[in-house]
Amino acid sequence: MALINLLDWREEARQQRQKEFFITLGLMALLAVAIMALVYWIMNNKIAGQEERNQYLTTEIRQLDRQIKEIDEIEKKLAELEQQMEVIQNLQRSRPEVVRLFDELVRSVPEGIHLNSLERKNDQNLTFVGRGETNTRISEFMRKMNSSERLKYKDLKEVEKERKGVPAQVFVLExxxxxxxxTPAEDSNNQGGAK
Known part of the structure; x- marks a missing residue:
């Protein structure tokens, strides 16, 4: 029988398989690097897209905040205008009341009473300072005031005799x-409206 040496052929086959393994290993490494680069590029694009959307939302939110601030300022101005309109309307409503008050006052002041001053507080409270010839005249003034349609006597603060000149009584009456x-609500509105 003849002896055949197969070692060379086996050695070559092993080297060929080893070469193919390293080539396959290199190709796999390249493919893994390519896949990682692709994933990295895709993720960076997604992150950049999200950052762009976030920037757009931030810009829109700032714009909406400015608009909200403008709306708040407009609402504040509107409230101020409504208050001013209410004050003007109250003044318009109360304008004829002053004339009626003085007309009623002329009817209520009896002969012998001289009013020196009239002070009006909170659109309702009136303070009269004057002189009366006698206490009876002052009492008559208070009674006429109570029977008046637009005046109601509240309080006689002070009465004292005048020392100089013609004898008279100086009084302060509320x-x-x-x-x-x-209605009472309208009265309180008129109080707060024009001061």
């Missing part, structure tokens, strides 16, 4: 202005 037909 009263309320009444608006006929007005």
């Amino acid at each position: 009263a309320l202005q009444v608006i006929p037909g007005a």
Whole structure:
């Protein structure tokens, strides 16, 4: 039988398989690097896209915040205008009341009473400072005030004799202005409206 040496052929086959293994290993490494680069590029694109959307949302939120601030300022101005309109309307409503008050005052002041000053507080509280010839005249003034439609006697603060000149009584009298037909809520609105 003849002896055949197969070692060379086996050695070559092993080297060929080893070469193919390293080539396959290199190709796999390249493929893994390519896949990682692709995943990295895709993720960076997604992150950049999300950052762009976030930037857009931030810009829109700032714009909406500015608009909200403008709306708040407009609402504040509107409230101020409504208050001013209410004050003007109250003044318009109360304008004829002053004339009526003085007309009623002329009817209520009896002969022998001289008013020196009239002070009006909170659109309702009136303070009269004057002189009366006698206490009876002052009492008559208070009674006429109570029977008046627009005046109500509240309090006689002070009465003292005048020392100089003609004998007379100096008095300080408080009263309320009444608006006929007005509800208490309207009276309080008129109080707060024009001061």
